[in-house]
Amino acid sequence: MDFKKYLRILVKNDGSDLYLTFNAPPSAKFNGELKALSRERMTSEQLHEIAEFLMNKEQLDQFEHKPEMNLALDEPDIGRFRINIFKQRTNLAMVIRNIKVEIPNADDLGLPQVLKEQIMKKRGLILFVGGTGSGKSTSLAALIDHRNSNSAGHIVTIEDPIEYVHPHKKSLVSQREVGVDTDTYEDALENTLRQAPDVILIGEIRTEETMEHALAFAETGHLCLSTLHANNANQALDRIINFFPEERHSQLLMDIGLNIQAFISQRLIPTVDGKRVAAIEILIGTQTIRDLIMKGDVSAIKEIMEKSEELGMQTFDSHIYKLHKQGIISLEEALKNADSPSNLQVKLNLEDSTYSNMTSDEDTTEEEQAAIDLAFGDLALEEMDDGKPKIDEENKILKTPQELMEEKIARRLQEDARNAEELKKMEEILQKNM
Secondary structure (H helix, E strand, O other): OOOHHHHHHHHHOOOOEEEEEOOOOOEEEEOOEEEEOOOOOOOHHHHHHHHHHHOOHHHHHHHHHOOEEEEEEEEOOOEEEEEEEEEEOOEEEEEEEEEOOOOOOOOOOOOOHHHHHHOOOOOEEEEEEOOOOOOHHHHHHHHHHHHHHHOOOEEEEEEOOOOOOOOOOOOEEEEEEEOOOEOOHHHHHHHHHHHOOOEEEEOOOOOHHHHHHHHHHHHOOOEEEEEEOOOOHHHHHHHHHHOOOHHHHHHHHHHHHHHEEEEEEEEEEEOOOOOEEEEEEEEEOOHHHHHHHHHOOHHHHHHHHHOOHHHOOEOHHHHHHHHHHOOOOOHHHHHHHOOOHHHHHHHHHHHHHHHHHHHOOOOOOHHHHHHHHHHOOOOOEEEOOOOOEEEOOOOOOOOOHHHHHHHHHHHHHHHHHHHHHHHHHHHHHHHHHO
């Protein structure tokens, strides 16, 4: 069976994964949606033929005793792929991940400026967090390329398998693939410091031992990067803590607090035009965040993130809110992907209600209306010669929009309170007369 034609379809249409399993048609994911590539169902013989093509004799023998195999495929004129071969209901199956050969640009991915600043740090721990297929490896590759393009040094990566091939630019890049360039993660990690690195990428943190190495690299003055499967920064911290026995939790929190540079969480959300966009949560290791982690007060972190946008931090819900207000994602997708759908819905309802009430008030002054329009994005704008927008000169704002909005809301709340008090008095009078 010529399964390469399905690889070509996957690459040509920018698909993410190809699924080959017994008694089902070959299928692939495009923009997160699974689609069949053929009407014919795959047979056991076809799957064994593909497996024998992909695995060498040693791997085939190993698969007979341990039916799990991870490997990489570099197919000329088609692309690079990461493959997981396994058994299900005694039959062979495999998932083939499309590894993009061209390293994406951080700006093209829409990554915030603060992440480009973080990747240039000299030391510390940066973790990318997200589920499978969340795009965290792609974002991390783009940031490594940014560092490679702008700073001289030695970048060492330990991956299983290598996902993006980084050329030498301003930095030297040594990429080691587990099972090819080194026998195990542990062997590679134990020898990494002997290779005089400036930046160390560990493909994924899965165990207590790997996390210990990551912290040790950060503590010895290196920038350590890795990925972790978790939904957000809080869950990532909980998962790391649970790698270790309880008696070590206190010291572990101290080590993380001292070494954290950033935790970046990511998830891909379908857009209104049928593509996908990354919603990103950013936790920066400020002194306040470090103190909370060292105290073990993980639950208080999100509130600090919400109040620290000027420092580059943002929660998932704040970014999802912005993506929806910009018309990039639908309300349905916004609520589906929010950490707290109810809070996001309340925020959207409150904004709509506040804008409706404020704009319908007859006693709104011109300067208040200008502030309201500015706050809600409806203030008239005109293009300057340099292409940058400026406020219509007819709208003279004597106070900041925030001050005017607060005054307006305060007056409305006072009016609502008076109305409620008058209604209560009328009800009391009616009760007495009944």
